[in-house]
Amino acid sequence: MKSVITIALLLCVGSLGAAEKLKFVPLFNGKDLTGWTGEGYEVKDGAIVCTPQGKNLMTEAIYANYVLDFEFKLPPGGNNGLGIHYSGTGNPAYTGMEIQVLDDTAEKYKDLKDYQFHGSIYTMVPAKKGHLKPVGEWNLQRVTVNGDEIKVELNGTVITEAKLSELRKKFPKHEGAKRNSGHITFCGHGDAVAYRALKICELSPHANVTGAVEAGFRPLFDGRTLKGFKVPEGGEEHWIPINGILKYDGKNKDLWTEKNYKDFTLAFDWRWTMPGPIKKRPILGADGNPTGEQVDVQELDSGIYVRGSSKSQVNLWNWPVGSGEVYGYRTDGKQSAEVRAGVTPKVKADHPIGDWNRMLISVKGETLNVSLNGKEVIIDAKLPGMNAEGPIGFQHHHAAIDFANVYIRED
Template sequence: MKFLFVPLLVTAFSIHASAADPVMRPLFNGKDLTGWTGDGYVVEDGTIVCTPAGKNLVTEGTYTSYILDFEFKLPPGGNNGLGIHYPGYGDSAYTGMELQILDNTAPQYANLLDTQYHGSIYKLAAAKKGFLKPVGEWNRERVSVLGPAVMVELNGEIILRQNLDDLAARNPEHQGVKRRSGHIAFLGHGDPVAFRNIGIVEVPPAANTEGVIAAGFKQIFDGKSLNGWKHDPDNTHNWFVSNDVLKHDGKEGATNDLWTEKSYKDFTLVFDWRWAGDGEKMQRPIVLPDGNNKTNDKGEPVTEEIEELDSGIYLRGSEKSQVNLWNWSVGSGEVYGYRTDKNQTPAVRAGVTPKMKADAPVGQWNRTMITLKGDRLTVVLNGRVVIENAQLPDVNQEGPIGLQHHGQAIDFANLWIKEL
């Protein structure tokens, strides 16, 4: 079988902003702290206010490339911060990165380092000074995190532009600057700093639209709606669309798995996906290249602790012929229903076991191509062939494609298909 490496797949993982003035999705509803975790913050008159007990207030979701808008008001000497790419543990300024939110006009901050002033990436990169409004007035800030590029705009003035790859090279001991996804957080120090009008637009990977159309592919997700997918518009709240990204919030709902209205026979499917939230630590089997689970000398299962993240793509209407997207050590691309079926031949079970783990780090985008022709399956993940011409005996000859929800938040983008 020849592999069809379409232009969409080989396009570099560049990031694009879809609009000069993007439509923001609220991260704060103005009423309560739904969507956030942490203690020491209260909602007053449509604003989030840090109390004397306030430390970290963290988004439930994780983000990789985005534009974030918010307004903030500082009291005299007020000190807070914006955490980006925060993993949810440790000192957020070092396990992630902290953008300073600070009244650096206060006398106690007379001897700050340049990298400690407002808008700076704490201890890493200095922002331009002089664009904060007087204490007690509202400031408007936009933070753009697009791949390695970070930009901070304060009250309409660009005060910081940095490349995280360059910063990481100059600061090899700093773990957070190496991250490219994580939570967003407000990092309090007990001062009554207030926040409002918090909104985000997520930016999916760029796609060579002209190239995939020329190659005969058609969109099965229009980037704006769930048109073409089986759903009840009044009861599909856990699946939603935001700036060309199809998102599942990880929670149970009336519609969990999402199926195409159309059925397909032979096809190549290309799409991007990423984990958009945290998983739970669990013990999971170690899968061997022959498809069997590893055991010790006594025949007992050998497991390892992982962050359980699990979803998949159902092929031709069947849960058995599911290409897994997950965080097991064997890697995404595995076909669990066939690998674990002891009635299948050793060749079949080995064939549906990935040759390697090609997943990007958790939270970052993955680009996947699935080709199913007859009963033969090939899966390419991030440009690497992980399943090659594997046989799926008795697979359905035709059926819809499904996106599985298995308990964790997940994003999809750039879903294209070519019927063969």
């Protein structure tokens, strides 16, 4: 598997080549708070407005790499904030990172610390001052959160730039700085700060396209269309290609390739985009058998069907055993103990919910290898009776999931 892991690293580095113009989608419909959860905010004249009871209002969805555009208007002395990478619990300034939204011209704020001015990353990074419009006017702000990069542009001027890697070194105890994804949140203080025209452009993780081609891979997903896939009825509204990401909302059916494959290596990125309900799931031993102990997890489930069969599915899920398991073989009592142990992950290598993961699936004959985030989780597992060839499927199992940088090499 060493050569496979080398490919995984190759596809994870570098930057995207020249791309089509990126597309934004609304984050707020201008009518109600659909897609948001929290308290103390109302919709007024097409804007989200914080009320005197306003606390935190966060997106239901989880975001990783993106560009967020919005307009905001401050009342005199108004104070709010934009939380990024928020965990969903606790104070967004510390379990996420808070970008200040503040009328820092108010007399009561004359003694602010440098990291408290508008656009600063609270407690960590000061912003350039003097680019707010007068109180009561609408300001335009763009926030870019892309891998290591955080950037804030206010009315056309870059006022804040930071790198997560540097913040983690400088502020090792800051929990929010350790995160790579989370909810987007408004952090209320009871002031009537208003937001409108919110739109977001989600970005796929970087990939070295040239390196992938040189390694013998070709795109299975072109990043723009569903070309090459058998789209289920109504699937165009649920399997959505945008900005190099294949977004699935968990509300349709499986998506299959038109082509059949025999031996291949499939490389792709994936991540969960919505939290799941809490359920108890079993802890497994190395032999693939339940230990009798169960733990609470967020129920998130999907997978990759290999050679046209749901039985030979490489699971993507949030179970204690970790992604990479072949559930159909592990739970088949007719299989040998060796087979069942072989399809049980050697280690749980999943990144936190919301973060991007990179997986490689290698199939040769009846032998399966899987690496996840650079770790070998399935090694030379045997899948007796597996189809000799068949299509590849992206499983529908009700969970919202993103796929990106999907490449295949026929071996």
